[in-house]
Amino acid sequence: MSVARFWRETPRRYNLGGSKCTTCGTVYFPPRSVCPECTSHRQSIEKMVPFQLSGDGEVLSYTVVHDAAEGFEMQVPYVVALVQTVEGPVLTGQVVNIEPDGVRIGLKVRATFRKLREEGKAGVIHYGYKFAPAEDPPVRPPAGRPAGVPVSEAPARDRAPA
Amino acid sequence: MEAGIVSYGAYVPRYRITPTEIGRVWGADGEGMGQGLNVHRKSVPAPDEDTITISTEALRTALVRGAIDPQQIGALYVGSESHPYAVKPTATVVAQAVGATPNLTAADFEFACKAGTAAIQTCLGLVGAGMIRYGVAIGTDTSQGAPGDALEYSASAGGAAFVVGRERVICRVLRTLSYTTDTPDFWRREGQKYPSHGGRFTGEPAYFRHVTECARRTMEASGTSPKDYRHVVFHQPNGKFPQRVGKQLGFSDDQMRYGLVTPYIGNTYSGAALIGLANVLDHAGPGERILMVGYGSGAGSDAFDLETTDELGRYDASFGRPVQEYLDQGVEISYAVYAKFRGKIHMGEA
Ligand SMILES: [Zn+2]
Numbered sequence: 001m002s003v004a005r006f007w008r009e010t011p012r013r014y015n016l017g018g019s020k021c022t023t024c025g026t027v028y029f030p031p032r033s034v035c036p037e038c039t040s041h042r043q044s045i046e047k048m049v050p051f052q053l054s055g056d057g058e059v060l061s062y063t064v065v066h067d068a069a070e071g072f073e074m075q076v077p078y079v080v081a082l083v084q085t086v087e088g089p090v091l092t093g094q095v096v097n098i099e100p101d102g103v104r105i106g107l108k109v110r111a112t113f114r115k116l117r118e119e120g121k122a123g124v125i126h127y128g129y130k131f132a133p134a135e136d137p138p139v140r141p142p143a144g145r146p147a148g149v150p151v152s153e154a155p156a157r158d159r160a161p162a
Numbered sequence: 163m164e165a166g167i168v169s170y171g172a173y174v175p176r177y178r179i180t181p182t183e184i185g186r187v188w189g190a191d192g193e194g195m196g197q198g199l200n201v202h203r204k205s206v207p208a209p210d211e212d213t214i215t216i217s218t219e220a221l222r223t224a225l226v227r228g229a230i231d232p233q234q235i236g237a238l239y240v241g242s243e244s245h246p247y248a249v250k251p252t253a254t255v256v257a258q259a260v261g262a263t264p265n266l267t268a269a270d271f272e273f274a275c276k277a278g279t280a281a282i283q284t285c286l287g288l289v290g291a292g293m294i295r296y297g298v299a300i301g302t303d304t305s306q307g308a309p310g311d312a313l314e315y316s317a318s319a320g321g322a323a324f325v326v327g328r329e330r331v332i333c334r335v336l337r338t339l340s341y342t343t344d345t346p347d348f349w350r351r352e353g354q355k356y357p358s359h360g361g362r363f364t365g366e367p368a369y370f371r372h373v374t375e376c377a378r379r380t381m382e383a384s385g386t387s388p389k390d391y392r393h394v395v396f397h398q399p400n401g402k403f404p405q406r407v408g409k410q411l412g413f414s415d416d417q418m419r420y421g422l423v424t425p426y427i428g429n430t431y432s433g434a435a436l437i438g439l440a441n442v443l444d445h446a447g448p449g450e451r452i453l454m455v456g457y458g459s460g461a462g463s464d465a466f467d468l469e470t471t472d473e474l475g476r477y478d479a480s481f482g483r484p485v486q487e488y489l490d491q492g493v494e495i496s497y498a499v500y501a502k503f504r505g506k507i508h509m510g511e512a
Pocket residue numbers: 021022023024025026035036037038044
C-alpha cells in the first residue's frame with residue numbers, strides 16, 4: 001500500500017473514525033457518506049456526521065492464522081477476529097495480548113494501538129488498531145519475589161548487596 | 163491556579179523474561195546477576211509494540227481517566243532514547259492517535275533516561291505561563307542492551323504519560339530543580355544499535371552524584387528533609403542504585419516501597435521514574451508529599467517536590483490498568499522467543 005493511501009486512511013486506522021446517520025442513528029465503519037438504512041438516501045447525505053467508535057466490543061468469530069501474511073512472520077500463530085463493536089459496526093482485526101487457545105466467541109475486547117507493518121527497514125511504519133482482551137485472562141504470577149513487598153520483608157537472598 | 167498533574171496513565175508490555183533465563187543462554191550466572199542488580203524479571207515488548215504504541219496506550223488511559231478533551235492539549239512531548247524513527251517525530255503519531263491534532267505543538271525529547279521529566283518541566287512552564295490549557299509529557303523506552311552485555315539483564319520496555327494543567331490538579335508541583343553536567347557515563351552514537359557505557363564510571367560520578375546533589379538541593383530549597391516525604395521515587399536503571407541512593411540520603415524502604423518498580427519490570431529508561439510515580443499515585447491518598455528525582459546519562463537530574471491534593475480522592479483511575487498489575491502479572495518467555503521478538507535473529511534478506 002502506498003504511503004499516500006495509508007496516510008489518507010489515518011483517521012479510521014488510528015482513531016476508529018466512522019460516521020453516524022443523525023436521522024436513524026446507524027453507525028458506519030468505514031465511514032459512509034450515504035445511509036443505506038434510511039428510505040430517502042438523498043436526504044441522508046446531509047445527515048451523516050463523523051463518529052468515533054469507542055473501541056469496545058466482543059469477538060463474533062475468529063480464526064487462528066498459522067501461515068503468516070507478509071510482515072506477520074514474527075507473530076505466528078496469531079488470531080484474526082470479527083469484532084462486534086458496541087456501536088454496531090463489525091470490524092476485522094488482529095487480537096493481541098492473548099494466546100490463541102484463550103480466544104473464544106463472546107470475549108470482550110478493546111481496541112489497542114499497534115504497529116501494523118513496516119515498509120522494509122528504511123520505509124515508513126504503519127500504525128493502527130488491533131484488539132486486546134478488555135480484561136486479561138488470569139496468568140500465573142511470574143517468577144521471583146512478588147511485587148510490592150518491601151525489601152526489608154523479602155527473603156534475605158533476594159536483597160541486593162548495598 | 164498553579165500548574166500541576168491533572169491525570170496520568172502507564173503502560174507496560176505483557177511479556178517477561180528472567181535474568182536466570184538470559185544467563186542460561188550466555189553461560190553466565192543469571193540468577194546471581196539478577197540478585198546483584200535487584201532485577202527479578204524485565205518486560206519485553208511484542209513485535210508490534212514500540213515507543214509510539216506504548217506512549218499512545220499510556221496517554222489514552224490518562225485522557226479517559228481525567229475526562230480530558232484531546233483537542234484542549236496545547237503541547238505534547240515524548241521523551242525517549244528509542245524513538246522508532248531517527249527523523250520523523252514520535253509525538254506527531256501519538257498526537258494523531260489520541261485525536262489531539264492539529265492545534266498543538268509537538269516534539270520529541272532526548273536526554274537518555276530523563277527526557278520524560280524534562281518534558282514535564284517544559285509543560286509546567288507552558289501551562290504556568292497560560293500559553294496552553296493542557297500539556298502532555300510522556301516518557302517511554304524500548305531499549306536494548308547488546309546480547310550478553312550486563313545491560314541485557316535489565317533493559318526493558320514501558321512508559322507513562324502525565325497531563326499537566328491548572329484545573330482539577332491531583333498532584334501539585336511545589337518545586338522542580340535540576341542538576342546538569344557534561345559526564346560521559348553512557349552513550350549511543352548515531353547509527354549504532356546498542357549503547358556503550360563507561361563501566362564503573364556509570365556509578366559514583368554519574369548516577370549517584372547527580373541524584374544525590376539534585377535531591378539535596380531540592381530539599382534545601384524547600385526547607386524539607388527526608389522525613390517530610392511519604393514517598394520517594396528515583397530513576398532506577400536497576401533495583402540496586404535507587405535503594406543505595408535512598409539510604410545515602412536518609413530515606414527508608416517504606417518510603418521507596420511504591421516508587422521502586424524496576425525489580426519487577428526491568429529498566430524502562432525514560433519510563434522508569436515516571437512509572438514509579440504512577441505507582442505511587444495509584445496507592446497515594448490526598449495530602450501526601452512525594453519527592454521524585456529522575457536521572458539521565460550525559461548527565462543530569464530533574465527533581466520534583468510534589469504533594470497530592472483532595473482532588474486525587476475524586477480522581478477515577480479505574481480505566482486502564484493500575485501499575486501494580488503490570489508488576490504482578492505477565493507472561494514469561496524463553497530467550498529464543500525474546501530474541502525473535504526483539505529482532506535479534508538474523509532472518510536473511512528476501
Ligand atoms: Zn439513516
